[in-house]
Amino acid sequence: MGGYRISRRSVLAAGLAGGALVSVGGAPALAGKPGGGGGGAAAGHPLPVPAPVAADGLTLTARRTAVDLGGGRTGSALTYNAGCPGPTIEVQSGSTPTITVTNGLDEPTTVHWHGLVVPTDVDGQPHEAFPAGTRRAYTLPVQQRASLNFYHPHPHLRTAAQVALGLQGALIVRDAEEAALGLPAGRFEVPLVIRDANIDKQGTLTYNGRASGFLGGVPLVNGVLNPYLRVDRAHYRFRVVNAANSRVFRLAFSDGRPMTLVGTDGGLLEHAVDLSEITLGNAERLDLVLDLRGLTAPVQLVDRDSGWTLLDLRPTQADVSQTAPVLGRQLSVVERLVGPAQPSRTFSFDGMTAINGVRYQMGATSFQVQRGQVERWRFVANGNPPHPVHIHGASFQLVGRTGGRGQLFPWEGGWKDTFLLLDKESVDILIRFDLVGRYLIHCHKLEHEDAGMMLDFEVVEGGSSPMVAGTADGAHGDHGDHG
Ligand SMILES: [Cu+2]
Known part of the structure; x- marks a missing residue:
């Protein structure tokens, strides 16, 4: 994992009162090198910000189409509705939209609505892959909080290639609680689908995965190289997803300015927290508010690990009439799960191919867990x-x-569905399933x-069982004491 560094500087725990600037990265980085190979400070390509589309009745067509990734050539990629990323889908909490996916690829696919807690049969799991030339309707009962989610293929053995070749998109859940906060909206709310990529001479996305993980040579944000965004003197809300196959980003601004984190995978935090740097693992999401009212010169969102510039923010110097969001108060109430002090199950992520020594076998159920029960x-x-x-x-x-970084970070607060596990780390979670089914x-x-x-x-419903395959729970030695 070249270049991945971990700050051991202490940070404030998640959930504390907003307003404090947390330094986790030391001195501000210099402006990164242009990510996409080409163009000076004034060059680049306008960041595409597609208008959100309503989920209900939407048809998503997965197929290879021509794309311009901003490199001056028109190549091709696998796309949803001719976009990579596909359309930003919007859905109201409490609604049950139906989205139809048409498979125009030359192989099976399936769509997983990453972050949505939905019944098994519409979760887009590997055994639900449907063949080329067919379609599948997903009726999604969306009962959860406002949040940024992420849709992508999940067919067994084909997920990595299909995602790397372009199939991914953002999905935003809205609710009344979030709407009442008055966070920046409309053109001031900008989804940022960040990934790395390899692009050939024709301008076509290519994929050469290695067992250790695909690392592309250039970054893409919302599907373009070297993007810039013209910003007014205003607050902006950036909805960020790490859509890369395996690259972890260490996000910061080139001038070290604070990013106000208001939410994570599963929606709002209780309190905003200001951060100068955030480590974002694959499929993790961030809800960030930026105060750009004082911006007089361009500033860049950078990845401090690769040195890439991800996005160049260029001030228009225009003042806009906008009610500033009030972030110093409690933003939301996050239910705190209460559960056992000791884990009932341990999952060892072994090498590159197995969990608890066992490789995935479609149809094999490793254990049962009781609905409604909080487990550690x-x-x-x-x-x-x-x-x-x-x-x-x-x-x-x-x-x-415990071990490794030895702490939780503010961007791991609130409700999560994905977290980063590093070498020598032991991470405990509390989890409760409210739906029966296979996951x-x-x-x-x-x-x-x-x-x-x-x-x-x-x-x-009722009952649970230990792991029926692989190594026994707790068989991986002493993991230290957890709080
Ligand atoms: Cu892994």
């Missing part, structure tokens, strides 16, 4: 980290990390997932 689960890494751990079927809360735990480094670092489990 422990995750440990046994080689080849980082492993972005993702669980389908529920959101969860991180409660402790998945897997590494969201997509090459690890395809190689078998994934397992099925079942949520049932």
